[in-house]
Amino acid sequence: MSAERAGVLFNQRGGTGHRVTVALISAFLMAIVFVIDTFTEIEGAIAVLYVMALLLGSEILTRTGLLLTSIVCIFLTVLSYFLTHGPDPDLQTFIRLAVALAALAITMALLLRNDAFRAELIERNAEIRESEARYRSIFDGARVALWERDYSRLHAYLLELKAAGVTDLEDHARRHPEIIDHCIGLLRTVAANEAARELVGTSADSGSRESMADFIASGDKTFLHLMNAMFTGQAYFEGKGRITTDSGEIRQVLLSISFPEDTAAFNRVVVGMVDITQREMTEAALIEARAEFAKASKAATIGALSASLAHELNQPLGAIAVNAQTLLRWLDRDPPDLSAIRRSAERIIRDGQRASDIIHNTRNLLTQQESKAEWIDLSTLIDETRSLVEHDLKRDGIAVTVRPGEGVPQVKSVRVEIQQVMINLMTNAIQAINGAKCPVREIIVEIEPADGMVGVSVRDSGPGISPEGMEKLFTPFYTTKAQGLGMGLSICRSTLESRGGKLDGFNHPDGGAVFKMTLPIEDPHL
Ligand code: ADP
Numbered sequence: 001m002s003a004e005r006a007g008v009l010f011n012q013r014g015g016t017g018h019r020v021t022v023a024l025i026s027a028f029l030m031a032i033v034f035v036i037d038t039f040t041e042i043e044g045a046i047a048v049l050y051v052m053a054l055l056l057g058s059e060i061l062t063r064t065g066l067l068l069t070s071i072v073c074i075f076l077t078v079l080s081y082f083l084t085h086g087p088d089p090d091l092q093t094f095i096r097l098a099v100a101l102a103a104l105a106i107t108m109a110l111l112l113r114n115d116a117f118r119a120e121l122i123e124r125n126a127e128i129r130e131s132e133a134r135y136r137s138i139f140d141g142a143r144v145a146l147w148e149r150d151y152s153r154l155h156a157y158l159l160e161l162k163a164a165g166v167t168d169l170e171d172h173a174r175r176h177p178e179i180i181d182h183c184i185g186l187l188r189t190v191a192a193n194e195a196a197r198e199l200v201g202t203s204a205d206s207g208s209r210e211s212m213a214d215f216i217a218s219g220d221k222t223f224l225h226l227m228n229a230m231f232t233g234q235a236y237f238e239g240k241g242r243i244t245t246d247s248g249e250i251r252q253v254l255l256s257i258s259f260p261e262d263t264a265a266f267n268r269v270v271v272g273m274v275d276i277t278q279r280e281m282t283e284a285a286l287i288e289a290r291a292e293f294a295k296a297s298k299a300a301t302i303g304a305l306s307a308s309l310a311h312e313l314n315q316p317l318g319a320i321a322v323n324a325q326t327l328l329r330w331l332d333r334d335p336p337d338l339s340a341i342r343r344s345a346e347r348i349i350r351d352g353q354r355a356s357d358i359i360h361n362t363r364n365l366l367t368q369q370e371s372k373a374e375w376i377d378l379s380t381l382i383d384e385t386r387s388l389v390e391h392d393l394k395r396d397g398i399a400v401t402v403r404p405g406e407g408v409p410q411v412k413s414v415r416v417e418i419q420q421v422m423i424n425l426m427t428n429a430i431q432a433i434n435g436a437k438c439p440v441r442e443i444i445v446e447i448e449p450a451d452g453m454v455g456v457s458v459r460d461s462g463p464g465i466s467p468e469g470m471e472k473l474f475t476p477f478y479t480t481k482a483q484g485l486g487m488g489l490s491i492c493r494s495t496l497e498s499r500g501g502k503l504d505g506f507n508h509p510d511g512g513a514v515f516k517m518t519l520p521i522e523d524p525h526l
Helices: 003-009 016-039 046-057 063-085 091-141 152-163 169-175 178-185 194-200 222-231 263-267 277-332 338-366 378-388 390-396 415-435 467-472 488-498
Strands: 145-150 188-192 236-244 250-258 269-275 374-376 399-403 411-413 442-450 453-460 502-507 513-520
Touching (some): 003 063, 016 046, 016 063, 046 063, 046 091, 063 091, 145 194, 152 169, 152 263, 169 178, 169 222, 178 222, 188 194, 194 269, 250 277, 263 269, 277 415, 277 488, 338 415, 374 378, 374 415, 378 390, 378 399, 378 415, 378 453, 390 415, 411 415, 411 513, 415 453, 415 488, 415 513, 488 502
Parallel strands (some): 399 442
Antiparallel strands (some): 145 188, 236 250, 250 269, 442 453, 453 513, 502 513
16 A cells, blocks of 8 residues: 555554554454354354444554444444345344444544544644644743743732731731741742843853842842742732842842743742843933932032123123212212212112112022013113123223114013113123224214014124134133123023024224124013
8 A cells, every 4th residue: 555545544653563463453353253143153243343344443543544444344244244145135133234333333433533632632733732842932932031930829828828817918018027038038040041041140041049039139128029929919010129130239120920820830930030221220310310410510600690690790890880980970079060069969760770670680690580571672772782882982982873763662571671781782782992093983882673573783994803813712612801701692692592583793994893682572472
């Protein structure tokens, strides 16, 4: 018989030798039964004995083989019946034949059903094996440290505690701290993957250390929380914990466990751990760096504010000193010029008020309070600014021309801030004209609408901005003046920007510098 045909009739169970032996014995049995049934006088349903051959053959036959063998047995039974009883059978022998055929048919049906069951069982087994293999390969290959642990004894112990009336496990553990070690002792490691061995060392999979307690870093409360999660019947547990590796190193881990619903499955609970030591260290360093940075930026803010205050107060304090000297001179006159004294005193009050406003505004900045916004008529504000620097203008013989522009709307902003910017720009212009000893001594202030905003430019007849200045004008502490602080323009620009405006500096084609501030009609931040 060709191997292919044999494959149709015989299954693959056992070795070839076994199959041949069983096939021969079955055939021999069938032959014996046929001989006894045909050539002896024994009365009885001898053919029923073919069932033995069928049962034996089922061990090595496929469904087709079984079907064929059953047909052969039925054929032999009928053949022997005709050979023995000729064409005139009596009722008794016919009933015996029917019994034998029925026994053979029933046996065949049962064997075929059994074979179907067996095939299904084999298929299921193969599926289970395949799923187990897949699970194994995921378990072994995962880059997360995984353990299979037997939690059944711990689970049973926690159920016992519950039955004994414990309702709050954490409280119970506080009163009986020894139960934690006892519970740890109830755990058993079934298996661990490669990542687990990399994390902990070789003791990961065998639990070769004396107890799991060696593995959990001392003082770590995570295990108690884990027990509590089991105790309260939660489906999973996730927490940060600390473990001790084989080399004695302490590592921070993120632990996660899913608890099975079925009590019987507590003997194979998968525990996952991710090493977060590096992440935690980075986070701690980041928090520290942030605190350092906050300290440093506070110091920088205080430094910048002091510089800004010193710069802003310089002008009103200087003006107060000058007006006080003037006042003294008027007083020294004989008779004293009372109306001139009054004017000087009023200027002192005005400049004192400005200094106070500056301090108030700075304090608002520090306490993050919103400054008061109001509608400002820029041409009035410029007139006021001119009178504030009037003393310097007169002293240096500088004329100021204001070109108010047509249809310029009022702007809503913080008056003291805008005035401060104007004073800075005018003072810079005066110093530029003075420094260069220019023959033409003039400042032109122009106000004009600009794209839904309002622009104010201050042009002087000085030497203009140097190429180096062009790059660094707005850089804090950039100054070309012996007494300068280099803070004015940078403060002006950041003030205007924080109010939705901007400040630019450039040289006029006809000479001199131009500083142009642009303001929104209504400050979006106020
Ligand atoms: P400070 O006046 O204390 O020097 P500023 O920030 O107000 O600080 O100015 C920075 C620098 O910008 C000045 O030192 C000067 O070199 C240049 N600068 C400012 N205004 C003018 C101007 N109108 N013409 C030419 N250069 C100017």
